[in-house]
Amino acid sequence: MLPQMSESDKPAGEVRLLADAMLGKLAKWLRLLGYDTTYNSAWDDTTIVRLARAEGRVVLTRDRALSERRGVRALLISSDWLEEQMAQIMNELHLPPGVAGSRCSVCNAPLEPIAKAEVEGRVPPYVLRTQEVFHRCPHCDKIYWPGGHWARMQPVMTRLRREEKT
Numbered sequence: 320m321l322p323q324m325s326e327s328d329k330p331a332g333e334v335r336l337l338a339d340a341m342l343g344k345l346a347k348w349l350r351l352l353g354y355d356t357t358y359n360s361a362w363d364d365t366t367i368v369r370l371a372r373a374e375g376r377v378v379l380t381r382d383r384a385l386s387e388r389r390g391v392r393a394l395l396i397s398s399d400w401l402e403e404q405m406a407q408i409m410n411e412l413h414l415p416p417g418v419a420g421s422r423c424s425v426c427n428a429p430l431e432p433i434a435k436a437e438v439e440g441r442v443p444p445y446v447l448r449t450q451e452v453f454h455r456c457p458h459c460d461k462i463y464w465p466g467g468h469w470a471r472m473q474p475v476m477t478r479l480r481r482e483e484k485t
């Protein structure tokens with residue numbers, strides 16, 4: 320049998336997700352991990368289904384009726400807890416490893432590198448002293464660095480990956 324490319328070999332950028340109105344926090348986390356995740360608390364079910372179809376996205380929802388709508392791929396999220404939600408998504412969608420630092424948590428836009436000299440005055444002084452690598456969102460202008468959100472997320476993600484393998 321020929322070796323096949325498994326889902327997990329795909330780059331994170333190929334996975335497209337849409338989180339429903341109840342999953343805003345989850346959407347933020349998925350973006351911080353680099354997964355293309357659209358979210359807008361104002362979208363109703365009809366809009367969600369239309370957008371997911373048009374953009375080839377998997378709908379993440381806590382609403383059984385929405386998850387059973389025809390013609391759209393959806394995952395019914397079973398837990399209210401963020402960590403359990405992440406674990407379920409990684410297990411059931413077989414997400415490839417994300418690339419932390421590639422996407423804005425606020426607007427889902429891919430981040431761009433920005434020189435350290437250019438973030439002076441825009442990040443706290445201790446961050447400027449201790450960090451070398453910075454990224455900027457071209458859409459909302461938010462500045463990201465590895466010691467920020469990503470550092471707080473890392474232990475959780477390591478734990479989830481371990482649980483996924485066992």
Ligand SMILES: [Zn+2]
Nearest residue numbers: 423426456459
């Ligand atoms: Zn942004």
